[in-house]
Amino acid sequence: MSAPLLWIFLPLALAVLLLLLNNQKVILLAACLLTLFLTMAAWLLPIESALTIGQWTFKLSSSFQILGRSLTLTSADRSFLVLIYGSTFFWFIPAPSLQIAQRLLPLGLAITSLLVAALAVEPFLYAALLIEMAVLLSIPLLMSQQQTPSKGLLRFLIFQTLGVPFILF
Amino acid sequence: MTDILNWIALLIVIVTATGLLFSRDWRWSLGLLAGQYLSVFWMVQAHWPISMAASKLVTGWMACAVLGIAQLNAGRVRETESTWLQGRLFQIFAAGMVLVATFAISLRVATWLGLSLPVALGGLLLIGLGLLHLGITSDSFQVILGLLTVLGGFEILYAAVESSALVTALLVVVNLGPAMAGAYFANIAQEKAS
Numbered sequence: 176m177s178a179p180l181l182w183i184f185l186p187l188a189l190a191v192l193l194l195l196l197n198n199q200k201v202i203l204l205a206a207c208l209l210t211l212f213l214t215m216a217a218w219l220l221p222i223e224s225a226l227t228i229g230q231w232t233f234k235l236s237s238s239f240q241i242l243g244r245s246l247t248l249t250s251a252d253r254s255f256l257v258l259i260y261g262s263t264f265f266w267f268i269p270a271p272s273l274q275i276a277q278r279l280l281p282l283g284l285a286i287t288s289l290l291v292a293a294l295a296v297e298p299f300l301y302a303a304l305l306i307e308m309a310v311l312l313s314i315p316l317l318m319s320q321q322q323t324p325s326k327g328l329l330r331f332l333i334f335q336t337l338g339v340p341f342i343l344f
Numbered sequence: 345m346t347d348i349l350n351w352i353a354l355l356i357v358i359v360t361a362t363g364l365l366f367s368r369d370w371r372w373s374l375g376l377l378a379g380q381y382l383s384v385f386w387m388v389q390a391h392w393p394i395s396m397a398a399s400k401l402v403t404g405w406m407a408c409a410v411l412g413i414a415q416l417n418a419g420r421v422r423e424t425e426s427t428w429l430q431g432r433l434f435q436i437f438a439a440g441m442v443l444v445a446t447f448a449i450s451l452r453v454a455t456w457l458g459l460s461l462p463v464a465l466g467g468l469l470l471i472g473l474g475l476l477h478l479g480i481t482s483d484s485f486q487v488i489l490g491l492l493t494v495l496g497g498f499e500i501l502y503a504a505v506e507s508s509a510l511v512t513a514l515l516v517v518v519n520l521g522p523a524m525a526g527a528y529f530a531n532i533a534q535e536k537a538s
Contacts, residue, residue: 322532324532
């Protein structure tokens with residue numbers, strides 16, 4: 176098991192699953208439990224050192240290879256992960272009372288994991304593309320179902336997309 | 345022979361990017377965008393293996409298909425904008441300025457990035473005309489076309505300096521993303537109209 180698998184791919188996979196569900200309570204419960212679990216895991220689990228529980232020994236490796244590049248989360252990133260997933264957990268709790276849980280929770284989870292991936296990717300240059308993906312996912316969150324896209328939203332999309340080439344070059 | 349084909353690809357870029365700027369009919373716009381992606385593919389394959397460069401063509405045409413299906417569903421909403429003639433003279437003048445500016449700096453960029461002149465020109469033209477497109481429209485469909493044009497130009501130039509599989513995969517998502525957003529915008533507009 177590797178740290179990027181736990182803190183990036185697991186929430187991303189759950190986000191995709193939650194997008195398919197309709198029940199707000201199930202979505203809220205699953206998203207909150209996962210973010211709480213990831214917060215506690217970041218707080219308690221060491222990365223790149225063995226952890227023995229009874230007869231079982233676990234070790235979280237820090238790197239995950241993907242298409243010739245690596246995603247790396249070291250022990251130094253654990254406090255950041257606690258902060259990110261902890262704050263995501265507290266953001267998610269009031270979502271059902273605002274009637275936006277069905278969109279906010281899956282997309283919020285996916286955006287959070289993409290931003291963590293942006294921090295973890297090496298070389299850091301590629302973070303621009305992951306941030307752009309997070310921006311594109313945030314579009315449905317930033318407009319209501321009853322309104323055509325505002326000029327502000329279009330400007331947001333334009334400027335964030337134009338930023339990608341500037342970071343990559 | 346390759347050089348001649350590069351110049352032909354450049355000609356297609358000029359026609360399609362300028363056409364996108366002036367076209368108000370979404371069918372024409374998407375046809376021009378599809379043609380533009382053919383040129384992008386040809387220019388990218390000058391630096392990448394053809395199998396990787398083909399991903400640009402497939403992605404571009406998928407983006408066109410996504411936008412096309414969305415526009416087809418929202419057809420009635422968009423028909424009101426098909427007779428838009430305001431500011432056409434300004435557009436022609438501005439596009440001419442971009443063309444001249446691009447020709448002026450392309451030789452230096454070609455030397456800097458180690459590109460052939462038509463490829464550098466093609467990339468810069470797409471970026472310039474895409475930016476112009478973004479600057480003169482506030483329609484969500486046109487904005488998406490502008491963004492895809494800018495990204496296409498950038499990808500031509502970036503192919504010369506980076507050939508990583510991860511970047512290719514991420515750029516595929518970044519290209520499809522605006523198309524998805526465009527489809528989402530069209531869907532919202534249709535729901536509002538009905």
